[in-house]
Amino acid sequence: MAKKPIKITEVVLRDAHQSLLATRMTMDEMRPILPAIDEVGYYSAECWGGATFDACIRFLDEDPWERLRILRKEMPNTKLQMLFRGQNMLGYRHYADDAVEYFVQKSVANGIDILRIFDALNDPRNLETAIKASIKEGAHVQGCISYTLSPVHNNEYFANYAKTLEEMGANSICIKDMAGLLTPYSTEELVHSLKETVSIPIDIHSHYTSGLASMSILKGIEAGADIVDTAISPLALGTSHMATESLVAALQGTDYDTGLDLKKLNVVREYFNGLREKYLASGQISPKMLGVDANTLLYQVPGGMLSNLLGQLKEAGKEDKLEDVLKEIPNVRKDSGYPPLVTPTSQIVGTQAVLNVLMNSPYKMVSKEFKGLVRGDYGKTPAPISDEFAEKILKGEERITCRPADLLEPEMDKLKKEAEKYAIQEEDALTYAMFPQVAPKFFEKRAQKLAGVDGDHVDMANKSHPV
Template sequence: MDTTMRDAHQSLLATRVRTRDLKKSAPFVAKNFSQFFSLENWGGATFDVALRFLHECPWDRLSELREIIPNIPFQMLLRGANAVGYSNYPDNVIDGFCQMAVDHGMDIFRIFDSLNYLPNMKVGINAVGKANGVISAAVCYTGDVADKSRTKYNLDYYTKIVDELVKMGIHILSIKDMAGLLKPQATKILIDAIRQKHPDLPIHLHTHDTAGTGVANYLAAFEAGADIVDVAVDSVSGMTSQPTMGGVVAALQNTKYSTGIDLEKVNEYSAFWEQTRLLYAPFECTTTMKSGNADVYKNEIPGGQYTNLQFQAFSLGLGSQFENVKKSYIEANQVLGDIIKVTPSSKVVGDLAQFMVQNNLTAKEVRERGDELSFPSSVVEFMQGQLGQPHGGFPEPLRTQILKGKKRIDGRPGADTEQLDFDKIEAELRKKFGDDIIRKCDVMSYVMFPKVLEEYIDFKKQYGPVELYPTRVFFVGPDLNEMLDIEIERGKVLHIVVLAISDLMLATGEREVFFQVNGQLRSMKVKDKAAIKDHKVQPKADKNNKNQIGKLKFDYDSTCFD
């Protein structure tokens, strides 16, 4: 499977790759890589980021890619009972989401739970089954099954989970090695054990190449009986991304596992992304991360979290202490009971690690002072049971100390949540934004991310379809006197030239931008966000917010006061 369109850029480029650039590579992929098992191009963080930062509709991304690539199955990442969000949703939301995804072109759903909590996974498995999607159930891997001294997540633990998933009627078993912790010997042991018990079950291995052992693991996996592995095209592979596509294809040539994929076409595909990656320089993981690192076997930080955690450390003023953050990550994990770490449970560990570094706390001090410390909200929610039940239970007495009497959830979170009324939500959104704007898919996006969807609609109403701008212009803006050719529909092109920018208007924090559209002079006022940081600007009241007070203007006939 090719992860270039999802996990690769989520791991290396902060998930910022735009639909525009994905569509540019899509015809080449459709023409040359029909042998791919699937393309992973949706789910995970892409849904949230598309709306929040790229001002794009993720549903449009899916349907547009399906139109260009009709001949390769699409695959997405589904967080069990959380879908693509970070909350617990009623079952009818997960059912509706999966059906809508299938209707927009999705085929295979990789369903996982951050704690391998089977009741959460069952919600997603049932929903995908109802939607007639392909059920790929993922077992999240941590620990080291080759190390007999590590008994919590041993071989027996994993094979029992697989047995239960098979009983649920899954189509594919996926091993999700989200931190790249597998080593060749452990890979052989794990996959061979599953293959011996389930000879006809398709086995799909996913890993990250943080330590640089990814290709070696895949060779071991094929020898042990794996059927499918995840790769990213060379120029967006390696480090916290997936192992290199070209490397795996070349390593399997002239063996019984030969892929039949043309290595020259892989090189062409890689060349496109090598150039495209330059457009995303502001989000490059290589700004702070220069190479892979085998210390992942100690800290167990997932590939998708590593660079984000590093960025957060810099933003909190802890950049020079990132090594301490990684060490605290190890301690935080043990404090929490040695849990499986992948979104959203990995955030719990990361938040606690940064909390410990910021407050100069050791693991011993956290345990001793649990009743007096004010823990991050994610830690409190985890201890309540809002993510589900971890293998081995919660650590006591720390859990009791952290909760301080707060409600505990002992079963599946969301099991007793009332079903959502989609028609009611749609009516409310149409009333607020207009019938011509709200679609069924917008309602589902609102259910996942209410505030983000509203901000997306407001932005689009104000600025229009910014997804039409070239990527460099979208992120950093146009140069003065640069001609932009924006095709708003087939055969209809706007020629835009920015001519001049005024001095800062101190009262409003704005600058006036003068530009031409198809030769006609226009101007508009734009907030200078950089300048606003240095100048106090009084914002206008939001007329839709009843809690804000603005200056009232009255039109009256003075005779009424006589």
């Protein structure tokens, strides 16, 4: 066969630490190693979006926009990639189209090259605005398949969805396997199916949770995948991803050779090894997160969702009910149209399963978010929700059948006005838009830091931040 070097997307600066240590890696911890990462020759570095934005302002006292500008400055030769939740942007509700367009514009202006855009329900209507805006800004659009298993999810379903994304303007397709559900042979079949249907590159993103990712990725590569997501080894495995160096070594001397240098990767590895030791010593990484949990294959529960469920049960003093909740999740998924379990549907389905178990009666108490899922606030579910079940949950409320964002009035002018008193840069209006409760506290702390200091705020933001 003709040579087909595999491209590598390094996820250590975003998904690896989001998976293993709740997104707590600081800019000060990243910055010293960025030039070395830039030298490796990765296809891209996933370094922004997902939960990083929330964690920056809520826990790290860092400006996420400043983080992006530093990443751009320190890694001039590497494409910077972000994870973007379609109409949800990086928040937890749907935003009006003008806010989504403005966010995409500012992300690209500050350094993002590739936007990986997904929707929790795989509803293409929720990706329309983000895709159009990314194309307008000249960015690479990576359309995402939120991978899951159910009676309605099969290769034909995923291939049709990928074709829709390609027709909408996606430049590549990502199989986003957030719970580690891909098995080696299902990956091979899925990649074959996608390659027959679309003509754009295929990226495999699979978490190591179930212990299958490296086998699945190898079969996916043999089936024609073009790009693979990996994490440098000290922050790999467990709920994170397969190790970068292992894949590079496995493909050396083959037609798929990545061309990456293990000596250059070792410089990056040694640095993150020091951080790993620090995180283990401080308890930021739980040894539990580093193991294999094959239970995910039974319940399809991503690692982050599992710790969330355990937290909810602990609070209620019902930790012993975890097994019951895990058994209830498939029932709730079936009733609500088989949504993939990824933010925000994982939280919605999980919380409802907890309520069903604690109340000892299904749907005796219904969360506001679950009601919204059934009503259609989040978009169209993969399988239709029965009228009988919808009536039970909604009690006569009308269901939404249009694109949810069509019901939203433009909101950016209003948000800019509300954020005016805090803003020192245009991007602050977007920070405020996504986290209106948390952002003001962050802005106040930032103002205190800047008080009485001469010079540009950018210089100040580059100085160390207390964690």
